Amino acid sequence: MSESKKFRLAVIPGDGIGKEVVREGLRVLDFFEQNSGGKYSFESDFFPWGCEYYLEHGKMMDEDGVDKLRDYDAIYFGAVGFPGVPDHVSLWGLRIAICQGLDQWANIRPVEFLPGVPRRLNHPEADKLNWVLIRENSEGEYSGVGGRNFTGRGPGKEVAVQSSLFTEHGCERIIRYAFDLARTRKRKKVTSVTKSNAQQFGMVLWDEVFEHVSKEYPDVETDQWLVDAMAAQFVLRPEELEVVVASNLFADILSDLGSALSGSLGIAASANLNPERRTPSMFESVHGSAPDIAGKGIANPIGTIGSAALMLDHLGLQEEAEQLNQAIRETTRQGYLTRDLGGTHNTEEITDAIIDNLGKIQANQDTKEKSTSH
Structure with a gap:
């Protein structure tokens, strides 16, 4: 058996619903790890940077924050911005500081019309x-x-x-x-x-x-x-x-x-890439921190989970990335939608459905592989 690959992730939940949707994305990554047969694992280090950090320390991140991120395989980012901190301060102090500091010069933003979405x-x-x-x-x-x-x-x-x-x-x-x-x-x-x-x-x-x-x-x-x-x-x-x-x-x-x-900014994924891989790339949903719904458990996690699919692909786990995108499509096709899409399901329920569909997709794939091997 080949040696297990460990991916080191810098996790920056940030502000507002960023903390909620990043948590759901990590649940999906945990599912992949548990079902990888020991082929790979994810080691996550959390950084408490954001507007709360700014109000306490007068800065959005540590002075050497960019340098602290350089040795990670990828950065998983939530959202930035919250009342009490000017938007230009929060954006330039964290997200743009990371993108420019790590020369993440290519921002990839797919637009897909998911089945079942109004x-x-x-x-x-x-x-x-x-x-x-x-x-x-x-x-x-x-x-x-x-x-x-x-x-x-x-x-x-x-x-x-x-x-x-x-x-x-x-x-x-x-x-x-x-x-x-x-x-x-x-x-x-x-x-x-x-x-x-x-x-x-x-x-x-x-x-x-x-x-x-x-x-x-x-x-x-x-x-x-x-x-x-x-x-x-x-x-x-x-x-x-x-x-x-x-x-x-x-x-x-x-x-x-x-x-x-x-359908909604809540379903939009994105990747901030350094294509030469000289520095780690950062993966985040397109939406903002949505202070008006923060803490209510109704945020749409699809954009952040879709960003995890982009991250999996970037890390060389193309099969897992495709499985995750397929599970997202099946989940919306089944009618699992959050309020921004006219649905009634909460954040955790959407993730539960995605993980359930992932399990079925992987089971079906295993069955097909066994049948062809005979």
Whole structure:
């Protein structure tokens, strides 16, 4: 028997419902470990960083927090933000600090229309829609370049400058990543989204890099849209979407639109990747900390559990990742839905159903393997 593989996870539940949904995701990982036949295990170290930590220590995470995360195989993240701490403080102090500090430059946000989920989009083949947003995750509009000044001039005189930063290197690596991903999908297509008619420097550079890179992928279909027209395309012609690549801000907004169209932000998973694997990648749901429902046990865990599937795939457990995605689809098909999807089931009940379906999927697979071996 080969030696068991131990995956070291840094778990940051964060704020609000982040703590609740991360707990459910870890229950799923525990199921996989217990049924792996000793092939692998997960060792989780918890970090209490977030808004409560900020109110006590004046910072969102330890000063050397990023360095503490470097030796882990992956980071499992809940959500950030809570009343009493300004959103820009909580976001920049934790999530963005980790993404930039570990150069997690590719943010992957799949959009899938799960069976049984009430449709928010009037489309004749909504169940077949499936695309993925590739978000540049290290620079662009979230580069943090800028400042505020002239407060000494008196009330109403202050000036704020927020600059977007686009580098040829940053544009090329995310665009190339999108093309490489497109080659793995049934339809090989990449759609680039900018606003280069109005933003004549950074986004024209993006367009030029896209044109340059596309010539190296003659087998991949391409098109280019301005972001406002792309938002309309999400609603009017979503069947034309496959791999969509965009800047930090635009992909952030469009992914929320895609998640809303597919049912709820509560079902949207994401991965913050360092594709070179020089540093650990971070996996989190798209939704926020939802302070209004925190502690009520009604949060939708599917986005965070789906993010665990992305994490399993990243760790080389592709079969387990596919099993988990299949279990999620079967759970929603059976009508297990939380309140954000018009259902009545609570957080734990959804996870229980997913784990139950996982057990059945694995049992069926074992039966098929035994029958073929004879």
